[in-house]
Amino acid sequence: MTWIILLVCIPLVVGAVAVVTVRDLLSAIILEGVVSLSAAVLFLVLGALDVAITQAVVGCGLTTAVFLYSWRRLPEKAREVSHD
């Protein structure tokens, strides 16, 4: 049990680091979804089933969907990341 919990923490933290470091914005959005999903799995393992389901559907699914819908509406130039 303990190991499962700790195992879920790895994608959570690694994914979060990836979100803030990855260059491409679209990948960052997808990675954010991965982080949310790992959080949902973590909630599941911890026994907070209500939270897990809500996190999976609302926090992961819908938030990513909203991100992607607004992504589609951004002008081409805005999607690029400036190189500093």
Place this chain on the structure above:
Amino acid sequence: MNVVHLVAISALSLFGIGLYGLWSGRNVLRWILAVGLMETGINVFLVLTGWYPGARVPIITESFSTSGPVPFLDPVPSALVLTSIVIGLGTTTLALALAILHARSHGTLECEADPETAEVLE
């Protein structure tokens, strides 16, 4: 140091990574993502405050007995986290609308300090 502490540290590091994301970049979309990370971290932390090894799903079934300790995960933080997740979705939606406005008026998502508004004390 046990498993609770390790999970709590991951939750707190999510909070810290979000802060780093806010601080290191200028991109509005990345800011929104970073705030999302902070919220996720806090939600995990909050659920964890009600957890202990062996905690069960807080639904009353046959095996529940009124005497003795309640074998459940503390349901109050779970209820708070439900609220916080939905609030997070709301603020994210609004922030994305602002990001679209920004892209519309500046053609980019890089949010520099406005030279017009950067004056005294800013």
Place this chain on the structure above:
Amino acid sequence: MNTAVAFIAAPLAVAFLLPLLGSRSSWGSRAAALLTLLALAAVGLLMLLSPAFPQVVVIGGWRAPFGISLYVDALSVMLVVLFDLLALFALWFQHQHGQEKPVSFDVLVLVLSAAAAGAVFTQDLFNLFVFLEITTVAALALSAPQTGSPRGVIRYWLFGSVASASMLLGIAILYSGAGTLNLVELGSRWGHLTPPVRWLSGVMILLGFLVKMEIVPFHVWAPSTYRAAPSSVGLLLSGVVTGLAAFSAWKFFALVLRGGASLPPVSGVFSFSQALFGLGALTLILGALAMLAEKDAKKLLAFSTISQMGLVLMAIALGNPRAVRAVFFLLFAHALGKGLLFFVTGLVVSRTHTSEWRSWRGLGAASPSLVWFWFLGTATIIGLPLFPGFWGKLTFIGGALEMGLWGRVGVTLLILATVCESVALLRVGHALWEREGEPSPHEGKLPTRVSGRFSYWAGALAFTAAILWMGLWPAVFSRAFVTAQQAYAGDGAPSVVRTSTDAFAQRSGHHSRRDGHHSRRDGHHSRRDGRISHRDGNVPSRHDNVSQGR
């Protein structure tokens, strides 16, 4: 006695139904929104006339530590009436003088007023967080500019989000330590928490409030947001959103932190309250100085708000009975005065299409009343004798002088800041008034006369009446403030829980009412030696905070 619920439920119900009338703001939806707010203000005034205070309104039928309860006293009803009237006025102004807005504008103003009422009344920390979150979301959406750069608002969102995150983390830590969310119960368990829990949760939750109060290192979002927002929204931001944050911060500071006295001192050199006092003083003086350098009228008013909130924070940190009353006085005076100033600014901007106040020259020649209303607002804010701000600052000085050296430094800074603020505001008034010199850039091309309209006089005279009432006859306010301060500082607030629990035992699920007997207790226990104690020593953790550790 569930009337107080109407202040939350009614605007929400109307707000939910308004979009059904169509997506553009129509005659019907405007009338519905305005009438709702007007009716609520009237109900509030009627409640004040029949003093059945304080009441505890139990939501959902669950007694206080388990469910959410509202604490309704004269002060909170007055605040809610003030917020409703400001919301009413902002809507009225936007429809009469501002640009055309879709119905979601009306909806958001209603939601804002409902959330403000909820946050004023609630006795539950998480519930307070939720309501503050609603006000932030509504204020963000209202201040998003439809043309031009949204950068100011994005900054507001950024700061607001970090503030909310910090506050939520603080709540999580506090809950895991104390196991309750009720403010009063948190206060009574506060002393049993370990110092790290107290420190972390106290600092993180207060940080959330301070960002929303625009206190100096965290004020960065405010000026650009005010500049981008329409004036009606500026009025809401300054009077309702910021005032609400200040009131909530005070509620948390007084009920849970016990005036900061129960936090261990940082290093033996200064205490938590002294740190807050220092932040407030910094905000007060820097805000006032920034006003002198500011060319944009809306940003000037934003810096004035920042400066005033610094003063409010100083009063909160002082925490003695007079200073607490000063908090309430200052909140009311600031909301009224700033409302009038934003009203004039909005009118002028709607004519000149610029908020650079130097180019407003000569407008007052066409509408002299405009200038008078600007001066009236200025007098209210800076505290000319017999204006509301005067009572606020006088009470503050009285409270500060009880606190020894710190207080005296605070009073000196207040006087300096008031001078700066007066100069800055009067210069704008003078620019409006000025007739000589080079001709006004608006000469001839503007219908500069705004004073002929009914809506103008209705709005301006309403503000004038409120200002004169509070300035000339502060006794009504003062009485409510004293009662509230004593209830929160002493045995009153803890018995909010106790009484509702007792009543619960008798009539399950019902609200209860407390008689105001505590109001007869004398709250002045100032001693001349510079140390004061609110009660005579029987609550050891509750003694003087700012001068502690000297």
Place this chain on the structure above:
Amino acid sequence: MTRLLAALVPLGIVGMIAFFLFTGETGDRMFRGRSELGDTFSRRAVRSDPPNRLGPGSRGLENAAANTVTAIVLDYRGFDTLGEVTVLFAAVAGAGLALFGRRRRRGKAAPVTPSSLILTAAAPWVFLFLFVVGFAIVLHGHLTPGGGFPGGALLAAGLVLLMSASGHESSARRLHLLEGLSGFAFVAVGVAGLVWRDSFLAHFGDAGALGAFWSAPVTILLYLIIGLKVSAELTNAVRTLANVEDPTTEEVP
């Protein structure tokens, strides 16, 4: 340099929080898991002692929702949930205000997604599936995990899919009707509690037997309302964000 600072400061903050929370007396007291509050809710013991046997079939409880989290979300702390629904409502209305503030939209709005044959053919069936599952989750919120928010989100997913497949946006007016009426219904249930139980949002009527489908009637009703509200809200949010005109073709009056 700034990057280093940006990394070190959060690290310091998090490290400090972790250090203070996990060591010493605080470390012993933190994360014990159970709170008096949660225990009382779990035992349904706020008003009085629960019956001897609290389990499936128990009657006469103060709250008969078997799922304690649901009991808290909709009953003990139902006021928070009203606020939560309002945040979502305000955010979606605000996104609309921010994006379409002064602009009158002309002509037909852009389709949400270009529809393909496969999508068009499959959409009704997927919609039906999501619709049934969504409603099942909403209606079982008092017994099983889930409830109005995830269920409503599934309903919204179905609606958005239908919108995408048919290539035109679903009638804004109908969405507003659903959004407004369900929000109003939430407040109306609260007022009904005020009328019958003398307290806003108090649950009225017989709570029923714990664990039965027809138990905790007000909880079912509120979750149904929330499910509809959330689905309307989220569909509206997607519609708002998806219909932003392209800045190149946009005309500013």
